[in-house]
Amino acid sequence: MNSTITNHADAAIQFNLDEPRVDWHDKTLWFIREKRDLASHAIPEWEQLREYASQIKNNVLSNLSQYLQEFEKNAIANGVIVHWAADAAEHNQIVHSILKKHQIDRMVKSKSMLTEECGLNEYLEHNGIEVIDTDLGERIVQLAKEPPSHIVLPCIHWKKEEIGELFHKHLGTDKGASDPKYLTAAAREHLRETFLTRRAALTGVNFAVAETGEFVVSTNEGNADMGAHLADIHIACMGIEKIIPQQQHLGVFLRLLARSATGQPITTYSSHFKKPQPHQEVHIVLVDNGRSVHLGKEDFRNSLKCIRCAACMNTCPVYRRSGGHSYHNAVAGPIGSILTPNFDMRANKDLPFASTLCGSCSNVCPVKIDIHDQLYKWRQVLMKEGLGPTTKNASMKMMGWVLSKPSLYNISGKAARLVLKYSPFVVSNKLNPWYKQREMPAPPKESFKEWYKKNRG
Amino acid sequence: MSREQILREVSKNQPAERALPVIDIPVTTTHAEWVEALKKRLDILHVDVREVTDYSAIKAILQQQAVPQERSVTTIVALGDVSTYIETVKEDAHSLEDVDWAIIPAHFGVAENGAMWVTESLIQYRVLPFITQQLAIVVNRKDIVYNMHQAYERIAETNYDFGVFIAGPSKTADIEQSLVLGAHGPKGMTLFLLG
Numbered sequence: 001m002n003s004t005i006t007n008h009a010d011a012a013i014q015f016n017l018d019e020p021r022v023d024w025h026d027k028t029l030w031f032i033r034e035k036r037d038l039a040s041h042a043i044p045e046w047e048q049l050r051e052y053a054s055q056i057k058n059n060v061l062s063n064l065s066q067y068l069q070e071f072e073k074n075a076i077a078n079g080v081i082v083h084w085a086a087d088a089a090e091h092n093q094i095v096h097s098i099l100k101k102h103q104i105d106r107m108v109k110s111k112s113m114l115t116e117e118c119g120l121n122e123y124l125e126h127n128g129i130e131v132i133d134t135d136l137g138e139r140i141v142q143l144a145k146e147p148p149s150h151i152v153l154p155c156i157h158w159k160k161e162e163i164g165e166l167f168h169k170h171l172g173t174d175k176g177a178s179d180p181k182y183l184t185a186a187a188r189e190h191l192r193e194t195f196l197t198r199r200a201a202l203t204g205v206n207f208a209v210a211e212t213g214e215f216v217v218s219t220n221e222g223n224a225d226m227g228a229h230l231a232d233i234h235i236a237c238m239g240i241e242k243i244i245p246q247q248q249h250l251g252v253f254l255r256l257l258a259r260s261a262t263g264q265p266i267t268t269y270s271s272h273f274k275k276p277q278p279h280q281e282v283h284i285v286l287v288d289n290g291r292s293v294h295l296g297k298e299d300f301r302n303s304l305k306c307i308r309c310a311a312c313m314n315t316c317p318v319y320r321r322s323g324g325h326s327y328h329n330a331v332a333g334p335i336g337s338i339l340t341p342n343f344d345m346r347a348n349k350d351l352p353f354a355s356t357l358c359g360s361c362s363n364v365c366p367v368k369i370d371i372h373d374q375l376y377k378w379r380q381v382l383m384k385e386g387l388g389p390t391t392k393n394a395s396m397k398m399m400g401w402v403l404s405k406p407s408l409y410n411i412s413g414k415a416a417r418l419v420l421k422y423s424p425f426v427v428s429n430k431l432n433p434w435y436k437q438r439e440m441p442a443p444p445k446e447s448f449k450e451w452y453k454k455n456r457g
Numbered sequence: 458m459s460r461e462q463i464l465r466e467v468s469k470n471q472p473a474e475r476a477l478p479v480i481d482i483p484v485t486t487t488h489a490e491w492v493e494a495l496k497k498r499l500d501i502l503h504v505d506v507r508e509v510t511d512y513s514a515i516k517a518i519l520q521q522q523a524v525p526q527e528r529s530v531t532t533i534v535a536l537g538d539v540s541t542y543i544e545t546v547k548e549d550a551h552s553l554e555d556v557d558w559a560i561i562p563a564h565f566g567v568a569e570n571g572a573m574w575v576t577e578s579l580i581q582y583r584v585l586p587f588i589t590q591q592l593a594i595v596v597n598r599k600d601i602v603y604n605m606h607q608a609y610e611r612i613a614e615t616n617y618d619f620g621v622f623i624a625g626p627s628k629t630a631d632i633e634q635s636l637v638l639g640a641h642g643p644k645g646m647t648l649f650l651l652g
Contacts, residue, residue: 028633028634031634032634043569045482048482049482051478052478052480055475055476055477055478056477056478058475059474059475059476059477061471061472061475062471062472062473062474062475063471063474064467064471065464065467065468065471068463068464068467069464084459084460084463085459086459086462086463090459134641135631136629136631136632136640137629137631140631140632153630153631153634154631155631155632156634158632158633159633160632160633160635163632180632180633180635180637181635181637183632184629184631184632184637184639184640185637185639188639188640188641191641192554192641195641196551196554220627220628220629220630220640221627221628221629221640221641221642222587222627222640222641222642222643223640223641225583225584225587225621225642226584226587226588226641226642229550229582229583229584229587230550230551230584230588240463240467245477246477247609247612247613248480248606248609248610248613249480250605250609251480251604251605251606251608251609252480252605252606254605254622255569255570255604255605262630264570265498265569265570265571265624266567266570266571266572266605266622266624267624268623268624268625268626268627268628268642269587269621269622269623269624269627269642270572270621270622271619271620271621272617272619272620272621273619274617274618274619274620275618275619277583277618277619278546286463288459288463288466288467292463292466292467292470293466293470295467295470295471295472296469296470298472301470301472
């Protein structure tokens, strides 16, 4: 990731400088959360489906090595070439070597968060290979030389006027034009030419079925299919946790995925790739990149159940008001905050604290990941490791000391109430983090303890 | 080498066996209700639904809509006199880049989400339903199921090299959540509900 600020709180301060824009961002995402509610409430068996999905994914984690081998065997029988990558570097090398072997220096790519995680675009560009992202949102952020800020809606933080300006510069659209229809049509023309002239296409994988060796890719735009079917070489990259046991399980996951993501009952296209076309090579790259170690952590392994719908991001009050880039990782929001510390605890030590622990993420998760519990558990791990925020460390120690001494606690409470009443400027200033974007509460006249003594004592 | 290393680490770290659930979602509604639900859903998906009794009715509609300069292709032999019939793959798929209309059959449709199940044997060229400017799908009224569980029950008995659920024209809402039809694939879709 090329984000310059790598601390969530600092990045959030930057994001919050433009208050009307933060409100707009917040409302846009909440609108999607509301669409998700409408779609899920329309299905009486919604909770049953979540439970099935959770159980299927638990079964996957408990049999992952068997399912991976079963998938490999069936994919090979289907005529697909299977590769295994231990880490991001190996993944990137495998993709590069396939392209090099066929003397290909230009490729189209549909959405794949895994390749974002691995930094594939930068790697290939460094090696003289041009990569064009074909999902409209991804193309927009690619032209702007930015990473996506959301795993489903990559340019959710961009305004149409800004996209108009970007397209004017790169695609020659009319200056000042910002109509989404006009801009989308311009991107369609530009990318159609690209699809027709590229010999290699890379796609992500939503689900890979062990039983049949097929993999499913979901899009609304049709960009994965335009790329894959017109190319001589189709490379599909997936994390090893994307395996599901049987074809019938697609029924459960495809019912949940789009409803959770955007409130659609299904994406426009759910493409099932089983065998290559004649004269076509299909490659699958199975990527570990820390997942096998993550699987061994009892408290944290079930975040590997994630199907990347982003419902937890859309509902999160912190994500909505801090923006995806503040999480400085390919996967942002609550799920990113519990996935990334498994990969690198020090680099992502700020993220488990980027939450109010309200629990809304866990409530909307279609595979029932205990996201807010894991955020809390990560905080405990980080504090133990001495990686907690320094201000929090000092204030927690102070708090512990005060709480252990009843008389001191009584005096402190009284003092705080007096301060809030007579000299609010002591707390209502920039030095107090609780005052940022908030008013301090009016102080109560007495503490609960004092009230209880008077009325019930 | 990485394969063995990954599998070894995964085997070592995977938790104790958790059983797979038995998927049991009973459907209590009738076929007639599914068809109504499908029509409602397709309307939301901006699909033009035409209820027809036979292929001659489809031909009449296609002839009415036809624009002389436009290229129309079909993989349905019965429509061969109003559209160019594609029997097998003969040319490079890139030659389809100027197709304006593609008329293809679907195995069945799903009422809950408006998705039509199409496999390679029905379309010859995998890229056909994506590269065309306008897509028309013909599906038999009797081949409507209610939900995705029923859909995969039907799929389980079949074999295919490539299959796709198609639920309406290609679309995007990446620019400020404004829905735009025709992202990369078809800009519009017609569904002929036959019988």
